């Protein structure tokens with residue numbers, strides 16, 4: 001088990017947790033906020049806002 | 050080959066070419082999806098969303114104070130690839146690397162305070178990307194994307210310059226903040242000629258986040274300590290000043306593969322789920338001098 005974790009296995013476990021977080025975020029509608037922000041010119045990004 | 054992949058990815062993810070003529074950004078559904086590298090969503094060609102911009106947008110929104118979606122995305126990419134993204138899939142990393150190819154009498158590798166300065170990117174992540182958008186809110190309860198607003202040179206280069214050039218109405222309202230951001234961009238670009246990837250090393254919050262995953266990521270560096278002759282060639286060519294033999298999956302490694310290419314015994318490899326091979330007791334090492342940093 002220790003060998004598995006130190007050779008990238010910990011990354012697999014972290015990826016599974018990350019995927020669960022990502023799906024939960026999608027399920028509660030966060031992507032709508034991302035889309036709304038990304039499809040309007042972001043005044044802060046371009047140095048005006 | 051790596052620069053080819055970097056360029057191809059930059060073109061693919063910024064392929065709404067009409068925007069570069071009309072000065073309008075792409076507004077399709079693809080922008081729901083984050084790209085792995087630092088790529089401004091206000092770039093006229095951008096097809097996806099910048100993960101750092103998106104994180105601040107959700108944290109600073111009225112509805113949410115944490116983004117499971119963006120954090121999950123970043124953790125997923127980090128856990129699978131670590132900073133491979135920096136070396137292969139980030140347009141702003143490519144720009145800095147290309148600038149570093151411009152000849153300059155004295156290129157700087159490391160200097161006094163370099164190690165300490167590299168910690169700055171973690172402060173940028175915590176303060177500008179998380180804390181300020183979360184707590185410094187207006188009367189509507191909305192926080193600004195402070196990293197984008199006061200620092201991000203990728204936003205200025207990819208969004209600010211083309212949009213202001215192409216849109217007359219925007220040109221009329223630029224002020225001191227725009228001047229500041231252009232100054233940050235100019236300093237970053239000039240510094241890139243002298244130092245390899247200064248923004249990545251010292252300021253990038255995305256690089257900071259992925260760096261945390263480098264030691265555990267599934268795609269990883271493996272050094273065969275039985276084959277390694279200890280010549281030091283790998284450490285000498287590393288643009289991030291990593292010694293892959295001592296720390297094969299150091300937080301600063303961007304998986305660019307230069308070390309692998311110069312290794313005279315092919316002791317270094319990059320693969321998924323790789324276990325380190327330890328040296329047999331009593332094995333000898335030799336020291337090799339005068340290896341030039343290989344240019345790609």
Ligand code: SF4
Nearest residue numbers: 135139142249253256
């Ligand atoms: S450190 Fe940031 S800017 Fe540099 S390559 Fe990585 S994500 Fe891109």
Ligand code: SF4
Nearest residue numbers: 287302303305306308
């Ligand atoms: S040269 Fe090797 S150790 Fe250095 S950043 Fe590239 S892959 Fe990592």
